[in-house]
Amino acid sequence: MSNIDEKWLWGIHTYDDNLFLNEGVIAIGWKEFGDISRFPADREAIKKEYALTYPNDPKGSIPTCAGMLYRFCFEVKDGDYVVYPSKIDRMINIGIVQGSYFYDSAEDVYPQKHNIKWIKKLPRTAFSQGALYEVGSALAFFTVKNYADEFIAALDNDFVKKNKSEKIDPTVGATAEEIIQSTRDFILKELSSKLKGYDLEDFIADLLNAMGYRTSVSQHGGDSGIDIIAYKDELPPRIAVQVKSQDSDIKETTIQSLKGAMMPGDYGLFVTLSNYTKNAQVFLKANPIIRGINGVELVDLILKYYDQLSEKYQKIIPLKKVYIPVSSNND
Structure with a gap:
C-alpha cells in the first residue's frame, strides 16, 4: 500500500458511476457475503467464510476476493485517499474517505460502502501513461503503489499546467512493456x-x-x-x-x-x-x-x-x- 503522510491511497472501479458520483460513496459488491464487520479483523476467517458463501468460485480467486473484502472493511480508514476512474465521462476522480465502513442492506449490487468526499476531477490526459495503467487494474478494489505521488500531486492547482509542459512521458515505454509481459503471462x-x-x-x-x-x-x-x-x-x-x-x-x-x-x-x-x-x-x-x-x-x-x-x-x-x-x- 502507498502511505501518504499516514494515509493510504486506494483505487476502485464500478459499473455504477452514478452511485459513486451522485451519492458520495465508494462501494464493492458480494451482497451474499453480508456485513463484513461481523467478523474479527482476521484474513483467514474472511477467506473461510468466502469459500463457504461462494462454493462455485474458482479456488484461485478466493484469496483475491476475500482480500478485497478484508481491506475494504478493516484497512480503509477515515481520511484515506481514493482514486476512481469514471467511465461515464472518462475522468479521474480523487476523493477522501469520510467515516468508517458500513453495510447497506437496501443496496442490491454494491452493499459494502464507505462515504467519500470527492475533491478533484481531472481528465485522463493530465496523467502519465504509467499512472493510468496502474489505476486500470483488473481488480475492483486495490492499492495504488507505483504512482501514488502523482495522484496526490494532482491535488495541486498547477498540476495540469506542469504536466502539459513536459514533452515526453517517461512512463510510456515501461507501460507498454508491462502490457506485453502481462499478455505473455496470460497466454x-x-x-x-x-x-x-x-x-x-x-x-x-x-x-x-x-x-x-x-x-x-x-x-x-x-x-x-x-x-x-x-x-x-x-x-x-x-x-x-x-x-x-x-x-x-x-x-x-x-x-x-x-x-x-x-x-x-x-x-x-x-x-x-x-x-x-x-x-x-x-x-x-x-x-x-x-x-x-x-x-x-x-x-x-x-x-x-x-x-x-x-x-x-x-x-x-x-x-x-x-x-x-x-x-x-x-x-
Whole structure:
C-alpha cells in the first residue's frame, strides 16, 4: 500500500458511476457475503467464510476476493485517499474517505460502502501513461503503489499546467512493456491450465497448421515418442514432433527419446511450456536436426499466428488486438 503522510491511497472501479458520483460513496459488491464487520479483523476467517458463501468460485480467486473484502472493511480508514476512474465521462476522480465502513442492506449490487468526499476531477490526459495503467487494474478494489505521488500531486492547482509542459512521458515505454509481459503471462497460464497432455498436442498441431504445415496427430495413448507428424508440403522432410506440458524443465534423456523415434531423414521438433535443462540445451546444440521450442518462444509463435488459429483455440486463449503507445526512443 502507498502511505501518504499516514494515509493510504486506494483505487476502485464500478459499473455504477452514478452511485459513486451522485451519492458520495465508494462501494464493492458480494451482497451474499453480508456485513463484513461481523467478523474479527482476521484474513483467514474472511477467506473461510468466502469459500463457504461462494462454493462455485474458482479456488484461485478466493484469496483475491476475500482480500478485497478484508481491506475494504478493516484497512480503509477515515481520511484515506481514493482514486476512481469514471467511465461515464472518462475522468479521474480523487476523493477522501469520510467515516468508517458500513453495510447497506437496501443496496442490491454494491452493499459494502464507505462515504467519500470527492475533491478533484481531472481528465485522463493530465496523467502519465504509467499512472493510468496502474489505476486500470483488473481488480475492483486495490492499492495504488507505483504512482501514488502523482495522484496526490494532482491535488495541486498547477498540476495540469506542469504536466502539459513536459514533452515526453517517461512512463510510456515501461507501460507498454508491462502490457506485453502481462499478455505473455496470460497466454502461458491459459495453456498450462486448459491444455494439458493430449489437449496441448492438438493445439500444437493447430498452431503448425496456422504456420502452413500439414499435420497428423498420433493416436492418443501410443508410446512411439512422436506426438505429431508434420510436412511443409507433399515432399520430405518429415518433421517428428514431441509435446510436453509438464511444469518442470525438459531433461536431455527426454529429447533423446524423440531422436530415437525419428527415422533417417527426419527432422525433430520438441515443444514445451517450460524450458530445457543445461544438459538438454547442450544436446540440442549438438543435434541441429532437432529444434527445441520453450514456453517463451511458443508464446511468440502464438502471437504471430494468432489470427490463423482455429476459432476453438482463439476462444480458449481470448486476445484482442490493440495499439499501445511506445517510447519514441525505440525508433
